[in-house]
Amino acid sequence: MFQEVPVLQFVPSKRGGKILIYKNNSYVQTSSKIRWYCSKKFQTPFLQFMPSKRGGTIMIYNNNTYVQMNSKLRWYCSKKAGGCKSRVVVTEDGEFVTELGGHNH
Numbered sequence: 001m002f003q004e005v006p007v008l009q010f011v012p013s014k015r016g017g018k019i020l021i022y023k024n025n026s027y028v029q030t031s032s033k034i035r036w037y038c039s040k041k042f043q044t045p046f047l048q049f050m051p052s053k054r055g056g057t058i059m060i061y062n063n064n065t066y067v068q069m070n071s072k073l074r075w076y077c078s079k080k081a082g083g084c085k086s087r088v089v090v091t092e093d094g095e096f097v098t099e100l101g102g103h104n105h
């Protein structure tokens with residue numbers, strides 16, 4: 001007896017990434033090439049990206065501004081210097097994955 005092998009389909013996303021289609025759901029990739037997350041996970045929070053005064057990019061989420069540090073996939077609250085531990089993890093397409101820590105202000 002052969003088991004039915006699930007069919008995985010890969011389609012290009014609007015932002016140049018890849019979307020995985022499996023059982024009529026779409027999945028997107030985060031930092032890992034092995035894990036795919038249901039795209040519904042990313043629909044709610046809206047992230048805004050703006051140029052910063054110093055030529056970089058800042059991100060706005062929940063009325064807080066975030067700055068990028070070493071990774072393109074992690075943004076740190078701009079009040080980090082004041083001890084704030086809030087970070088936002090995004091996909092390579094710049095979509096919200098999760099918020100870690102919380103604001104202290």
Ligand SMILES: [Zn+2]
Pocket residue numbers: 064077078079080084085086102103104105
């Ligand atoms: Zn904060």
